[in-house]
Structures are given as structure tokens and as C-alpha cells.
Amino acid sequence: MPRLTYGRAGFLRRIRMSHDNSLFVVVEGKVTDRYFIEKLCSAEQTVGRAGYEIYMVEQISDENGQVSGGKDAVLALFDYCKAEGKLAQKNSGGSRSVAFVVDRDSDNITGGKRRSPHVLYTYYADSEAHAFADGxxxxxxxxxxxxxxxxxxxxxxxxxxxxxxxxxxxxxxxxxxxxxxxxxxxxxxxxxxxxxxxxxxxxxxxxxxxxxxxxxxxxxxxxxxxxxxxxxxxxxxxxxxxxxxxxxxxxxxxxxxxxxxxxxxxxxxxxxxxxxxxxxxxxxxxxxxxxxxxxFLDVDAQGSMYIRKKLVGLAA
Known part of the structure; x- marks a missing residue:
């Protein structure tokens, strides 16, 4: 089980040294987000075989040693990993990828989405809205x-x-x-x-x-x-x-x-x-x-499948 907190560089080292898991998922919230992604990951055989770990962004401090939650913190970590060229890595165990899951909020209408396969937006406005739509x-x-x-x-x-x-x-x-x-x-x-x-x-x-x-x-x-x-x-x-x-x-x-x-x-x-x-x-x-x-989420519903397919793409 991963320790409670990492610095950004330590988080990337954790990924580089991992031999059991190929997909590392970072979520923004602590109410339903981690459980939501766990249900979706465990529903996919490809992801399960590859192995995965799920982190709340609050477990990863920034370069000043500060921790925070929310969408901005997840996207800031994405920017850091991208700048370091570490969104995807390889070690003796194979390929390792990082996924950053954030609430879509209004971005489907107002714009501003990050165009990267490593940034996964919820299909509905947020993970809680997924629960109401498909639970x-x-x-x-x-x-x-x-x-x-x-x-x-x-x-x-x-x-x-x-x-x-x-x-x-x-x-x-x-x-x-x-x-x-x-x-x-x-x-x-x-x-x-x-x-x-x-x-x-x-x-x-x-x-x-x-x-x-x-x-x-x-x-x-x-x-x-x-x-x-x-x-x-x-x-x-x-x-x-x-x-x-x-x-x-x-x-x-x-x-x-x-x-x-x-x-x-x-x-x-x-x-x-x-x-x-x-x-x-x-x-x-x-x-x-x-x-x-x-x-009681239907993991085969449209909203769930939208994210599952993206997770598979990163784990495969």
C-alpha cells in the first residue's frame, strides 16, 4: 500500500520503480472520486491485469511542500508531469502511465479542456452526478x-x-x-x-x-x-x-x-x-x-463506459 504522501518528484520515482502496477490514477476529491474510479478500474480486465494505484491529489505535495485538493491541483500536477516528460515511463516491468481524473464541470460548454489522453474528464458534471445518473x-x-x-x-x-x-x-x-x-x-x-x-x-x-x-x-x-x-x-x-x-x-x-x-x-x-x-x-x-x-453504480452505463475506455487506453 502506498504511503500517505509524496512530493511530486517522489511520486514519479514511485511510478518508475513500480514492478506490479502499470496505471497510476490521480483524482481530485475525497468524497466519492476514489471509490468511483476504483469501481471503473476493477470492472476492466485489462486494467486489472495491468495493475493500478489510485491517489487523491492531496497525497502529493507541490514543489513548495504544500498539499491541496481540487481540479486545479490535479491539473497542476499534470502540467508538472508533462514538463518532466513523465506522463508515460518504462521500466523493466513494462510501460507505466499516469491518468488525471477531473470533474468536467462546465468545460464541455465553456471550453478549456486539456487535450491529452492522460487527462480524463467525467462524462457528467462531476463524479457525484455520475452516481445520480447511473446509480x-x-x-x-x-x-x-x-x-x-x-x-x-x-x-x-x-x-x-x-x-x-x-x-x-x-x-x-x-x-x-x-x-x-x-x-x-x-x-x-x-x-x-x-x-x-x-x-x-x-x-x-x-x-x-x-x-x-x-x-x-x-x-x-x-x-x-x-x-x-x-x-x-x-x-x-x-x-x-x-x-x-x-x-x-x-x-x-x-x-x-x-x-x-x-x-x-x-x-x-x-x-x-x-x-x-x-x-x-x-x-x-x-x-x-x-x-x-x-x-450501486451501473459500471456498464454510458457515462461509466466513457471513462473506462480511456482508462483501458492508458493501461494497455
Whole structure:
């Protein structure tokens, strides 16, 4: 088992000296990312035969001895390994490769993806969103909410296509979040928010025209661009989002934390008996549902296969 932390140079030495494993995967988060990639790696015989190790980026300090998590830290490590010419190495045991797995976030719409086979972006916005897209909700709700199977089935059936509806209801907010990223706006509008800030009412589904106007103004007024360039970027982003929705794929734009919070509120509202709500531990569900969904992830689903194929390409 690898030791807890390495310096960057030490990490590369670890790879060079390895005789048992060929693929070294670095992930950005510690909530679901490592388990997510473990499930995908273990599902591929090619990767399993090659051998693999999975590291959180916080296990690898930078050249100043500092450790940090997140997407920027993973990409900084990628840049270092690329500059050192060590994205792929060979030793007496064969080829050794490094994979850097990061959240796609808005990059499919706003641009900025690193064009390297060693940088693997999630198919959905993040690993938690993968869990909501491809996890078995009936099975996950039973341990997460302490429900019997019959009640879990009843609850899930009552939800219908809840994530698609959320994407439709929150489209104005999603558009502004993606625009803020593409336009490099320094504002309160963005994917980091816990929920839509332009909706109010029950479960934040009622669009507030004044809040939406304020969000649009904030994105525009704090953007690094203006004039023709601003208009061009705005049109490009909105056109791309429109194509995603036209293809019926709006839920692919949702962050995992949005899905967790909204699912929790939807389930709570489905309990008609006030006594059920008293016994309902919504905080636990909101914090744990993505983890339980990941336990019941369909590793053969489209989103999972998208990453599995890239892992195989590096391990082969």
C-alpha cells in the first residue's frame, strides 16, 4: 500500500520503480472520486491485469511542500508531469502511465479542456452526478434513508423524471452559471453555489425575474470581456446549451450537490404524514445519498463506459 504522501518528484520515482502496477490514477476529491474510479478500474480486465494505484491529489505535495485538493491541483500536477516528460515511463516491468481524473464541470460548454489522453474528464458534471445518473436509487435509498424496499420503490416511482425536470426548471440559472465561467465573470453566479440563486418558493422552483435580472447584470458587469467578443461568447454558450436540451440531455449539466439537495427536498415533500417527516433525517440523506448511489453504480452505463475506455487506453 502506498504511503500517505509524496512530493511530486517522489511520486514519479514511485511510478518508475513500480514492478506490479502499470496505471497510476490521480483524482481530485475525497468524497466519492476514489471509490468511483476504483469501481471503473476493477470492472476492466485489462486494467486489472495491468495493475493500478489510485491517489487523491492531496497525497502529493507541490514543489513548495504544500498539499491541496481540487481540479486545479490535479491539473497542476499534470502540467508538472508533462514538463518532466513523465506522463508515460518504462521500466523493466513494462510501460507505466499516469491518468488525471477531473470533474468536467462546465468545460464541455465553456471550453478549456486539456487535450491529452492522460487527462480524463467525467462524462457528467462531476463524479457525484455520475452516481445520480447511473446509480440504483431504490437500492441506495434503503440504507441512506432507512427505508424498507416497498417504501423505497413507492418513493422513487413518485419522483418520476425528477432530474430532467430539475434541469428544465433551473435552465435560466444553469445558463447564467455557464456564461459566468465562459465570460470569466467574477461574481456570485456560478457552479459553486449550493442551489439556484434565481429561484424561490417551494424547493426553489419558482423563477424570480428580479433575481434573474440581477444575475445577468452581475455576469455582464464583472466579465473580462465586452462588446463584440462578449456577444460572441454569450451566443456560443447559449447555442451549445440549447443543443444539449434539444437532445434531451439537460440533466448532464447539473452538479451532483444540486441533485443531492433537491432529491432530499423532493423525498421529504413526498411524505404526507407529518409523523414521517419528524422521523426523517434529511441532513444525513443529503450528505450520504451520492455515496450510497455510488455503491450501486451501473459500471456498464454510458457515462461509466466513457471513462473506462480511456482508462483501458492508458493501461494497455
Amino acid at each position: 440504483d436509487l431504490v437500492k441506495a435509498l434503503q440504507p441512506a434513508a432507512s427505508l424498507d424496499k416497498a417504501t423505497a420503490v413507492e418513493v422513487v416511482n413518485s419522483l418520476g423524471n425528477w432530474s430532467e425536470k430539475l434541469a428544465d426548471d433551473w435552465r435560466p440559472w444553469i445558463e447564467q452559471c455557464y456564461l459566468a465561467k465562459a465570460l470569466r465573470s467574477r461574481t456570485w453566479v456560478g457552479l459553486g453555489a449550493a442551489h439556484s440563486l434565481v429561484h424561490s418558493g417551494a424547493m426553489r422552483r419558482e423563477l424570480d425575474s428580479q433575481k434573474l435580472a440581477a444575475a445577468k447584470a452581475a455576469v455582464r458587469d464583472t466579465s473580462l470581456y465586452s462588446g463584440v467578443k462578449y456577444d460572441r461568447i454569450e451566443k456560443m454558450v447559449l447555442d451549445k446549451i440549447d443543443r444539449v436540451y434539444a437532445a434531451g440531455r439537460g440533466r448532464e449539466l447539473l452538479k451532483g450537490k444540486w441533485l443531492a439537495a433537491q432529491l432530499t427536498e423532493l423525498i421529504e415533500s413526498s411524505f404526507n404524514d407529518p409523523r414521517q417527516r419528524v422521523a426523517w433525517d434529511n441532513e444525513h440523506l443529503r450528505n450520504m445519498i451520492a455515496k450510497f448511489l455510488m455503491s
